Amino acid sequence: MTHGPATTTHHPYGTPTTPHATVRGEAHLETDPEIAHITITLTARGTDRRTTLDDLTHRNTTTLDLIKTYGDTIEKLETGTLTIRPELTRHGRAERIRAYHGTIQLTATLNDFTTLGELVTRLADHDLTRIDGPWWALRPTSPAHAAARRQAVQDALRRAREYADALDTRVDALLELRDTGTHHTPMAPAAFTARAMPFGAAGTEAATDTAPIDLEPVRQTVDAQIEATFTLIPPHLG
Template identity: 60%
Template sequence: MASPPEHPPTPTPYGTPEAPRIAVRGEAHLEVDPEIARIGITVSARGTDRKDALNHLTRRNTTALDLMNTYGDAIEKLETGSFSITPELTKHGRGERIRAYHGTVHITAELTDFTALGELTTRLADLDLTRVDGPWWALRPDSPAHRRARQQAVHEAVQRAREYAEALGTTLAALVELADIGAENAQPYSMEAQSRSMRTTSFDAAALDQPPALDLEPERQHVHAQVNARFTMSPPAL
């Protein structure tokens, strides 16, 4: 009669005296320069009738887009987010009488050339009924900084586990588990000045009949990564 197949013993979550386990956490925090800057542009118009408001809005939207298109590769992405045309009713009197129409267009621009950012921002803000918000600094989703942070977190976990094993007079034997518990762009810890400043270029504003460029200082980005790791080690002599 054939004997039943042997099954390997189920490993216990806490290891065994013959193969003790070490559980550690590795963390990394990097502070790096931003790679992109986003600004929001809101173009507005008002008219006594719908067609009048739309004509003003179309003209101002085209002016803003034409201005941004002159910056070429400095603007990596240009998107129109939303458009609205809203009637304004009179506050007094009976009935629904329309006093005027308000129109808005929201545009988002993503720049990689920070030297052009300050100049573009002020030139946009100088346009009629145009609002500029931002900039919002960020890293690309595939930024090498995220990879460096994850690798650094793993290296720290291995180093920490080795130190625990050395404290027991033994060495690591094998990696049992490596769990990624988060690697993301965290909120900045402070609004301190950057170690490396990026300044906008200057130009003759009077000759161009334009406002001077804003001197914008990019906000440093904080990248955080954490991993949980479990190792087995050779049995220590206690």
């Protein structure tokens, strides 16, 4: 007679001979940011649609060329929304186009915060250019996430041992480890917005004469939570 492999009965809630202890492990870390994002909005305005688009294209090319001079400190450079819209005015019963407004939005991600201050200053010196940010962040692959998870596991084991000590016994084995979430909470961006200069206005200083803006990075928080189930050596409760 052939017998199949022996099976082990799983008792999800434990038994008197294999009591379980389920605990939560938590970690809360603060760390310096690794990258920063800024948004650059370029604007053009004119009475002719073609001229407005040409002005916007020129401003976009100039801005991209400037950003790209910073090489590897720019981790990502993306073009967002491009809009060209007419501004209507009413004459009698008819609507006429008074002017055209054009905007284009760029997003840059930097890993060097000294470069960030210099770049923001130079961009803010351009006409009809608005800069929003920075938004500080960690990369998805940041070691801080793994560090938080390790601390959460250690916290769970510490709690399990404390419960076991209260029962005058010891933790025996790990049954289950469940990740209930690792969260990175970006802190609020610095209160910096360089708004566009009025139409037709020109910068009064060359970028080389303007000191870079000193931007202080905002520390980031990483939270991790786990649940772990351990078996205990049966305690003597009598």
